[in-house]
Amino acid sequence: MHELSVTENILAIAxxxxxxxxxxxxTDLYLVIGQMASIVDDSVQFYWDIISAGTPAEGARLHxxxxxxxxxxxxxxxxxxxxDDDFACPDCRSxxxxxxxGEEFYLDAIEIE
Amino acid sequence: xxxxxxxxxxxxxANDQIAEQNMAQLEASGVTAxxxxxxxxxxxxxxxxxxxDRLVRRLRLGVVEGDTAPVTIxxxxxxxxxxxxxxxxxxxxxxxxxxMLQSALTQLDLDQLDLLIVExxxxxxxxxxxxxxxxxxxxxxxxxxxxxxxxxxxxMYRGVDALVINKIDLLPYTPFDMDYFCRxxxxxxxxxxxxxxxxxxxxxxxxxxxxxxxxxRARRRV
Ligand SMILES: Nc1nc2c(ncn2[C@@H]2O[C@H](COP(=O)(O)OP(=O)(O)OP(=O)(O)O)[C@@H](O)[C@H]2O)c(=O)[nH]1
Ligand SMILES: [Mg+2]
Ligand SMILES: [Zn+2]
Numbered sequence: 568m569h570e571l572s573v574t575e576n577i578l579a580i581a582x583x584x585x586x587x588x589x590x591x592x593x594t595d596l597y598l599v600i601g602q603m604a605s606i607v608d609d610s611v612q613f614y615w616d617i618i619s620a621g622t623p624a625e626g627a628r629l630h631x632x633x634x635x636x637x638x639x640x641x642x643x644x645x646x647x648x649x650x651d652d653d654f655a656c657p658d659c660r661s662x663x664x665x666x667x668x669g670e671e672f673y674l675d676a677i678e679i680e
Numbered sequence: 681x682x683x684x685x686x687x688x689x690x691x692x693x694a695n696d697q698i699a700e701q702n703m704a705q706l707e708a709s710g711v712t713a714x715x716x717x718x719x720x721x722x723x724x725x726x727x728x729x730x731x732x733d734r735l736v737r738r739l740r741l742g743v744v745e746g747d748t749a750p751v752t753i754x755x756x757x758x759x760x761x762x763x764x765x766x767x768x769x770x771x772x773x774x775x776x777x778x779x780m781l782q783s784a785l786t787q788l789d790l791d792q793l794d795l796l797i798v799e800x801x802x803x804x805x806x807x808x809x810x811x812x813x814x815x816x817x818x819x820x821x822x823x824x825x826x827x828x829x830x831x832x833x834x835x836m837y838r839g840v841d842a843l844v845i846n847k848i849d850l851l852p853y854t855p856f857d858m859d860y861f862c863r864x865x866x867x868x869x870x871x872x873x874x875x876x877x878x879x880x881x882x883x884x885x886x887x888x889x890x891x892x893x894x895x896x897r898a899r900r901r902v
Contacts, residue, residue, distance in 0.1 A: 569774050569806040573691060580689050588685050598691075603835040605805045636834070652831050654867040662867050666838070672809070674687045 570610035574618060577611070580674050581624050590679030593624035597678075601634045601671040608633075627677075636669030695810055698778035702785060702813025709790035711742075712896045713798060715776075715812050717836065718820035720802030723846040725754045726879035727820060727888075728797050732761045734889050739794040739896060744768060744784045746776040746801045754799060764788060775807040776800050781814075795896050804833045808840070816895055822846040827857045830864030837865055842873040844888060849878040 577596065585593045600606055608631045619625050638654060639646045642661035655662050690696065706713050716724050725745075732741055743765040745755040758765040766784045768776060781798065788796070798814055800807045808817075819840040821829055824847060830837045837843070843865060851858075858876075865872060873891055877884030 569809070572773070572777065572810075576691050576694055579694065580687065580691065584685055584687050584689075588683070590683075590685075594682060603838070604809065605833075605835060652828060654831070654864060662863060663870070664867050666868075670835070670838070672692065673690050676684055676686050676688075678682055678684050680682055 574614035592680045593627045595628045595678035597630045597675045599632045599671045599675045601669040602636045603669045604672045637667045638664045639667045695778045699811040699813035710900045713796040713814035714816045715798045715814035717800045717807045719804045722820045722822040724799045730879045742793045742796045744798040774803045777810045781812040808836045816841045818842045820844040823850045823856045827861040837868045845876040848876045
């Protein structure tokens with residue numbers, strides 16, 4: 568359900584930047600979304616088709632770059648994708664970790680005409 | 681001619697900006713706001729009611745109740761305690777956002793409050809993304825939900841300032857592995873203030889209350 572407000576925000580940001588660049592039309596949007604940000608691409612696309620209608624971004628293609636969760640062990644520095652039910656370092660079993668990637672949630676770029 | 685324009689803007693930037701305004705407004709009035717998030721039925725309203733009972737004579741309290749439907753059960757339970765409560769009906773939306781809190785704040789006399797507790801909509805997926813501007817974000821987990829929730833909903837555990845583990849009276853009846861649960865939490869949010877408690881028996885509530893009072897003290901002498 569929050570995909571609707573997320574999609575509205577995406578549209579608003581794209582139109583703001585398109586206007587600033589004096590664009591006629593937005594043709595493509597490049598989104599970067601981490602695995603931890605729970606967004607369903609298909610629902611964003613679904614809402615997009617509805618709410619972009621009648622705007623300069625109507626029919627623009629949405630490109631989703633999904634970034635998998637990546638952790639780094641603070642003990643041995645290994646970077647790894649965590650298992651579903653265990654975040655510990657697969658090498659040294661350390662539980663001191665930091666999140667390196669997977670929390671991204673931004674509009675990276677747009678293509679305009 | 682097609683042209684690429686770099687944007688690099690957080691998708692919820694607009695919400696974050698309103699959240700900042702909310703926080704500035706709360707700070708100006710010396711109010712500490714706590715955003716309570718949890719899945720449906722974890723015990724948000726129960727914790728608010730228990731908290732009100734213990735703090736009503738020490739602090740000036742207010743409550744904002746988020747609901748997905750115009751059902752006023754939760755806010756009526758709070759009003760029955762004799763403290764100001766504002767209900768926000770999200771009309772089916774699965775979380776509160778900063779604009780909703782902003783309009784709730786206009787319905788409260790902030791200068792007359794020390795602590796404002798916000799009950800977010802029951803949901804473990806998205807409230808964490810939508811900052812409200814409360815100075816403290818708190819997640820309530822509850823024992824019957826299971827010990828795997830930090831692993832399934834890491835995003836919720838990352839961005840909070842405190843964690844309540846409610847319904848510990850049910851520990852003897854469930855296979856909830858507290859060590860496994862806390863290990864996941866500790867890795868996602870090292871050193872997170874954690875309060876295992878039971879709203880039913882009152883066990884563990886004192887530490888939670890002390891923590892809350894501590895947060896308020898940072899802004900107002902109480
Ligand atoms: N056993 C036990 N039950 C509890 C405890 N705290 C709350 N409950 C019960 O859990 C149920 C849900 O509690 P609520 O406080 O309404 O939960 P909530 O998170 O506000 O629920 P929603 O607003 O509907 O999302 C009720 O039946 C409570 O009586 C507890 O510590 N132990
Ligand atoms: Mg409730
Ligand atoms: Zn390691």
